[in-house]
Amino acid sequence: xxxxxxxxxxxxHPLDIIFAALADxxxxxxxxxxxxxxxxxxDVAEPFAMSLAAISKHLQxxxxxxxITQEKRGRVKWCKLEPDALxxxxxxxxGFGQFEPVNLDAFERFLEQxxxxxxxxxxx
Numbered sequence: 001x002x003x004x005x006x007x008x009x010x011x012x013h014p015l016d017i018i019f020a021a022l023a024d025x026x027x028x029x030x031x032x033x034x035x036x037x038x039x040x041x042x043d044v045a046e047p048f049a050m051s052l053a054a055i056s057k058h059l060q061x062x063x064x065x066x067x068i069t070q071e072k073r074g075r076v077k078w079c080k081l082e083p084d085a086l087x088x089x090x091x092x093x094x095g096f097g098q099f100e101p102v103n104l105d106a107f108e109r110f111l112e113q114x115x116x117x118x119x120x121x122x123x124x
Contacts, residue, residue, distance in 0.1 A: 018089050021065035034081035041077045
């Protein structure tokens with residue numbers, strides 16, 4: 001659903017398309033499977049309780065986002081993970097890792113100490 005909205009809204013930024021594709025748990029599971037090796041579409045579909053047509057739609061979304069490529073070898077269509085496509089998303093997410101988590105207990109102790117100290121009287 002999010003993917004359709006992203007596509008119809010004309011999202012131009014590649015990050016929007018990548019995150020919309022990653023929003024679905026089935027597509028994330030497919031990417032995890034493709035980490036191991038290239039796979040035939042029928043092998044990708046095997047562990048899921050959905051039709052081959054439904055899996056093909058998920059694969060199409062991943063391909064349109066640049067996360068996978070598909071190649072026909074003989075009569076079999078193969079899927080390959082394109083890890084470089086995730087690089088921009090990874091760099092963007094790593095920007096949030098630079099902040100240290102706030103230690104609320106230490107912050108509370110600091111505030112208590114600050115509030116206990118008497119302000120200096122103004123010089124007359």
